[in-house]
Amino acid sequence: MGPGYRQDRDKSTMKKQYFSTFQVFLMTFFAVLIVVAKIALRLPIQLSGHSGIFWMAIIIVGTRVVPKKGAASFIGLMSGIISAFKGLGDFGALNTLISYTAVGVGTDIALLVLRNQENLIYASLIGMVGHFGKFLVKWAFGVISGAPVGFVALGLGKALISYIVFGALGGILGGLTIVALKKAGYFAYLAEKK
Amino acid sequence: MNQKKRILLLLGGLAAIIAVMFVVEYIRGISQANNSDGELQPGDVAIYWNGKLDLGFSAADLETLEKVTFTDKEDQKIQEGWLLKDILLNFYTNDQFSEDTVIRVSSSSRSLSATVIWDEVLNDKNFIMFDLSGRGTLKLVSVLERLDVRAEWVQDIDKIEINPQ
Numbered sequence: 001m002g003p004g005y006r007q008d009r010d011k012s013t014m015k016k017q018y019f020s021t022f023q024v025f026l027m028t029f030f031a032v033l034i035v036v037a038k039i040a041l042r043l044p045i046q047l048s049g050h051s052g053i054f055w056m057a058i059i060i061v062g063t064r065v066v067p068k069k070g071a072a073s074f075i076g077l078m079s080g081i082i083s084a085f086k087g088l089g090d091f092g093a094l095n096t097l098i099s100y101t102a103v104g105v106g107t108d109i110a111l112l113v114l115r116n117q118e119n120l121i122y123a124s125l126i127g128m129v130g131h132f133g134k135f136l137v138k139w140a141f142g143v144i145s146g147a148p149v150g151f152v153a154l155g156l157g158k159a160l161i162s163y164i165v166f167g168a169l170g171g172i173l174g175g176l177t178i179v180a181l182k183k184a185g186y187f188a189y190l191a192e193k194k
Numbered sequence: 195m196n197q198k199k200r201i202l203l204l205l206g207g208l209a210a211i212i213a214v215m216f217v218v219e220y221i222r223g224i225s226q227a228n229n230s231d232g233e234l235q236p237g238d239v240a241i242y243w244n245g246k247l248d249l250g251f252s253a254a255d256l257e258t259l260e261k262v263t264f265t266d267k268e269d270q271k272i273q274e275g276w277l278l279k280d281i282l283l284n285f286y287t288n289d290q291f292s293e294d295t296v297i298r299v300s301s302s303s304r305s306l307s308a309t310v311i312w313d314e315v316l317n318d319k320n321f322i323m324f325d326l327s328g329r330g331t332l333k334l335v336s337v338l339e340r341l342d343v344r345a346e347w348v349q350d351i352d353k354i355e356i357n358p359q
Contacts, residue, residue, distance in 0.1 A: 146303040147350040
């Protein structure tokens with residue numbers, strides 16, 4: 001029994017990973033991109049949830065680059081962990097972690113129903129649902145912590161519309177980016193790398 | 195399942211969750227109304243003068259006030275809202291306050307509070323103001339040294355206490 005036998009045995013006993021190391025690297029890259037965008041990109045719009053425009057674009061591109069179920073949740077979770085350590089968000093680390101993760105989970109749920117991110121209508125709906133996940137978590141934390149209801153009600157309708165619109169816009173931006181990357185041959189290049 | 199059904203399924207699910215949210219908010223409103231100090235509407239920010247509940251203000255009271263902005267030094271993010279001075283002068287007159295009148299802004303749900311004096315509140319350069327947080331509640335922000343970073347801000351404000359000296 002030579003070294004070849006040992007290699008074969010290792011291969012047979014090794015559990016197959018769901019995400020390859022390369023895919024984990026790519027998803028982490030997208031998570032970092034979200035955090036960097038959140039810190040560095042400032043839109044002069046005083047509406048809550050306006051960051052969804054780049055947030056959802058990055059996540060949607062990420063789910064096309066790593067086309068596996070759970071990829072968006074992974075990106076969301078990673079960006080949540082990084083942001084929580086960075087101290088982002090008004091309501092503490094746990095709120096930040098869960099709300100960032102919720103964006104990914106929402107996107108994954110939408111992707112179960114609508115799989116094609118290149119279709120701009122689908123992409124906008126995926127962006128809308130994904131970004132709504134973040135809003136839902138923020139609202140739920142408000143309910144749990146007993147936040148004042150009246151001002152929440154004032155902000156609730158306005159913030160809800162804002163989150164949905166910017167999520168949809170982000171989805172469209174992500175869809176357009178995917179189309180552009182496809183035209184440039186990026187996905188063919190990526191397939192070779194795998 | 196065809197495309198139309200998929201889209202309808204997704205939008206239907208979204209609409210159902212939004213409906214649940216508004217129902218929960220409605221129930222919370224009724225519950226808070228039952229627990230509040232009689233005169234207040236659900237969600238009103240209560241103003242106490244010398245320890246006694248004087249009045250409450252709501253979102254509608256802020257709509258007529260001018261908004262101001264500043265860029266916070268921590269995140270370089272634009273904070274936009276209503277000056278505490280403008281809110282208080284909407285209900286009181288300047289001569290009811292003295293320079294060292296103590297004003298305490300607090301959040302019962304988050305057990306946070308901040309204390310400022312009228313002289314500081316009057317100075318527009320301090321930007322002692324209420325900003326709408328991401329989930330639509332009020333938060334106290336400022337450029338005052340003791341209130342200029344996120345950790346020092348007071349979110350989910352529901353009470354202002356004014357104690358004239």
